[in-house]
Amino acid sequence: MAQQYYQKEIETMSAEEMRKLQSEKLVKQVKHVYDNVPYYRNLMDEKGVRPEDIHGIEDLHKLPFLSKADLRDAYPYGLLAKPLEDCVRIQSTSGTTGRRVVAFYTQKDIDLWEDCCARAIMAAGGTKADVCQVAYGYGLFTGGPGLNGGSHRVGCLTLPMSSGNTERQIQFMMDLKASILCCTPSYAAYIGETLKEQGYGPDDIPLKAGIFGAEPWTEEMRRGIEETLGIKAYDIYGLTETSGPGVAFECSEQTGMHINEDHFYAEIIDPETGEVLPEGSKGELVFTSLDKEAFPLLRYRTRDICVLSRKKCSCGRTLVKMAKPMGRTDDMLIIRGVNVFPSQIETVLLNEGYQPNYQIVVDRVKNTDTFEVNVEMPPEKFTDKVSDILTMEKSLANALKAMLGINPAVHLVAPKTIARSEGKAVRVVDKRKLV
Ligand code: DLL
Numbered sequence: 001m002a003q004q005y006y007q008k009e010i011e012t013m014s015a016e017e018m019r020k021l022q023s024e025k026l027v028k029q030v031k032h033v034y035d036n037v038p039y040y041r042n043l044m045d046e047k048g049v050r051p052e053d054i055h056g057i058e059d060l061h062k063l064p065f066l067s068k069a070d071l072r073d074a075y076p077y078g079l080l081a082k083p084l085e086d087c088v089r090i091q092s093t094s095g096t097t098g099r100r101v102v103a104f105y106t107q108k109d110i111d112l113w114e115d116c117c118a119r120a121i122m123a124a125g126g127t128k129a130d131v132c133q134v135a136y137g138y139g140l141f142t143g144g145p146g147l148n149g150g151s152h153r154v155g156c157l158t159l160p161m162s163s164g165n166t167e168r169q170i171q172f173m174m175d176l177k178a179s180i181l182c183c184t185p186s187y188a189a190y191i192g193e194t195l196k197e198q199g200y201g202p203d204d205i206p207l208k209a210g211i212f213g214a215e216p217w218t219e220e221m222r223r224g225i226e227e228t229l230g231i232k233a234y235d236i237y238g239l240t241e242t243s244g245p246g247v248a249f250e251c252s253e254q255t256g257m258h259i260n261e262d263h264f265y266a267e268i269i270d271p272e273t274g275e276v277l278p279e280g281s282k283g284e285l286v287f288t289s290l291d292k293e294a295f296p297l298l299r300y301r302t303r304d305i306c307v308l309s310r311k312k313c314s315c316g317r318t319l320v321k322m323a324k325p326m327g328r329t330d331d332m333l334i335i336r337g338v339n340v341f342p343s344q345i346e347t348v349l350l351n352e353g354y355q356p357n358y359q360i361v362v363d364r365v366k367n368t369d370t371f372e373v374n375v376e377m378p379p380e381k382f383t384d385k386v387s388d389i390l391t392m393e394k395s396l397a398n399a400l401k402a403m404l405g406i407n408p409a410v411h412l413v414a415p416k417t418i419a420r421s422e423g424k425a426v427r428v429v430d431k432r433k434l435v
Contacts, residue, residue, distance in 0.1 A: 003252070003316050004127065006119040006154065010262050011317045015310070018318065022265055023056030025290035030054045030063070033296055036081040039074045040066070040298065057265065060288065061276050065299045068101075068330075071241065076102050082294045092140040093240045093339055101240050103142075104294040109243065110149065112291065116238075116246030116260045117150025123251045123258070123315070124209040124234040126180050128155030131206075135169055135183035135191070136214065137337070138162040142244025143214055147182040150246065156180065163187060163337075166194050177206040184337045185217035185225065185233070189367030192228035202230025211236050213245060215334040216325060218433070221367075222254075235324060241300055242287050248322050253314050256321035263290055266320060267299070268308055271329045282307050284329055285322065303329045333428065335362055336369045338406045342427045345373060348399050354378055357418050360408075363431040373400065373408045379415050 005011045013021070031051045033040050043064040044050065053062055071079065080087075082104070089105040105113070126132065132151040136143025144162055151158040159172055163183060169191060172178065181188060188210050195205060207229050213236035225233050237257050238245040247264050248257035259266050267276050268283040277283045285306040289296045304325040313321065333340045346356045357376040362369060375396065383389060389412055397410040419426075 004122045004125065005317070006122040007115065011119060011258075011319060013262075013318055015318060018261065019057055021262055022290060023058075025262075026057060026060065026265070026288065027051075027054055029288075029290055029296055030298065032293075033081055033298055037079055037296075039070070039078045040064075043070075060265065060267070060299070063288075063299050065274065065286065065301050066297050067301045068303070071101055075100070079295060079297070080104055081296050082106055087294050090140075091142045091145065091240055091244060103240050103243070105243075106293045109292050109294055112263060113146060113243040113246060114149030114153050116243070116249075116263065117146045118153035119150075119260060120211055120234070120236050120246050120249030121147070121150050121154045121156065121180065123249055123317075124180065124211050124232070125252075126151075126154050126156055126209070130154070130156040130179045131159065131176055132156035132180040132182065133159040133161055133169070133173055133178035135161045135163055135181065135187060136245075141337075142238065142240050143182075143184075143337075146238070146244040146246055147211065151180075151182075166191060170195060170198070173206065179206055179208045181207050181210045181229070181231070183210075183212065184214050185212040185221055186215065186336065186364070186367050186369060188212050188225050188229070188233070189221060192225055193366060196228055202228065205230055207231045209234060211249075213237055214337050224367075237322065237325070239302060239304075241295075241297055241302075242289055243292065247287065251313065251315035251317055255313075256309060256323050258313070258317050258319035258321055259308075261320050263292075264288070265290055266308060266322065268306065269301075271301075271305075279308055279310055282326065285325070303332065305329060331428065333360070333362060333430065335371045336406055338404065340371075340404055340406070344403050345400065348396075348403050349375060352396055352399050353381065354396070358427070359418055359429060360427060361429045361431070369432065371406065371408045372411060374411045374413055374418065376415050376418050377412050382415060 034051045047064045049062045086106050087104045088107050091103050093101045134147045138144030148160050210231050210233045222233050234250040235257055236245050236249045238247040248259040250257050265288040267286040269276055269286050271284040285302045285304045287300050288298050305327045306325050307323045309321045331342055354375055355378050359374045361372040393410045393412055401407045
């Protein structure tokens with residue numbers, strides 16, 4: 001396949017030129033943040049570092065880290081670096097108010113983000129002749145809006161489907177001859193299975209490529225999707241905090257994702273000590289947004305475990321590559337594309353009058369995540385009347401849905417039947433083999 005680039009000059013820039021560009025941007029960005037974000041200014045002051053100490057990327061390690069806890073402390077406006085009147089959009093993660101990340105964008109931030117997604121679409125072979133079906137969720141989640149914007153920039157005919165309603169997805173895909181599908185890998189697999197059940201083989205399906213991300217997926221899953229849909233499946237990575245999808249994207253080589261490092265500088269650190277590790281080491285991925293205006297995070301700890309590589313890539317891009325994330329340093333689960341923390345479940349249980357004796361069981365059946373929460377009935381609520389149990393389960397499921405945004409299957413079990421642990425409680429049983 002002839003290589004297509006959205007911004008060739010940047011995507012194939014020499015390492016020296018890239019470092020120069022990053023350094024120039026970093027110096028400006030640190031000043032912008034120091035002048036406009038008192039929260040981060042305090043962190044810098046505490047560490048005794050001033051904007052004048054940062055002359056380029058070589059000084060990045062002097063800056064303090066930002067973590068999800070900082071985002072929580074500063075919610076909602078504490079990390080905003082532009083007046084609200086200059087902001088045009090928010091996007092957000094799922095979760096409670098406390099856990100929710102609200103990211104702000106100026107128009108320039110949106111432009112930059114959409115450029116990143118356009119690079120991903122063109123790396124997957126997309127051109128203005130393509131019909132791009134965007135089946136990521138639209139709304140607060142960044143998946144739909146991000147890929148939608150990227151698709152427009154490439155000039156594809158964009159089908160803004162959002163997720164769900166699989167029958168309709170298939171109808172539009174077939175009738176309008178969608179050639180690129182953007183959604184989570186588990187939804188792609190589900191769409192593939194449904195097409196197969198309806199009698200469509202890979203040659204009957206108009207798709208040529210898929211851009212799948214937002215959750216971990218394996219090489220086996222990739223092969224399965226590629227075979228069923230008759231496509232090449234590309235990985236895409238991102239997080240709400242840094243803008244959304246398109247922080248990194250795969251090219252035809254399919255050996256890791258190129259990081260859009262002219263916008264997001266990546267470091268790998270030892271999660272225990274914070275020490276910056278050399279290329280090729282496994283550790284926590286940390287991003288510095290080099291030119292975002294409204295919500296510029298410096299040295300943001302993603303909690304994703306990853307490895308970076310600067311090996312030459314056959315696609316011609318010189319952008320550093322990240323491996324598929326290999327897990328997380330926290331207990332966040334991604335279930336059906338939604339970020340779920342066990343502590344959120346615990347909060348609901350306590351609010352609803354239950355003890356925190358519970359276990360979360362996650363599995364993947366027919367490429368769709370299943371999500372069960374087994375909870376002990378407290379002795380004072382104990383009943384063996386089936387209708388009462390069903391009512392209690394339903395009410396707890398509703399409370400969990402309200403908190404998490406996805407529906408668990410709740411099973412109430414008799415008091416003292418969930419195994420007690422002598423060490424760390426095993427709260428999560430994840431049967432999906434994702435890495
Ligand atoms: O998932 C943004 C996104 C949308 C990425 C569409 C790709 C496509 P959040 O909901 O904030 O944002 O979740 C971010 O999801 O820290 C990773 O743990 C995980 N993640 C995202 N992409 C991948 C991927 C979006 N390709 C969190 N592989 C991140 C594995 C991924 N994990």
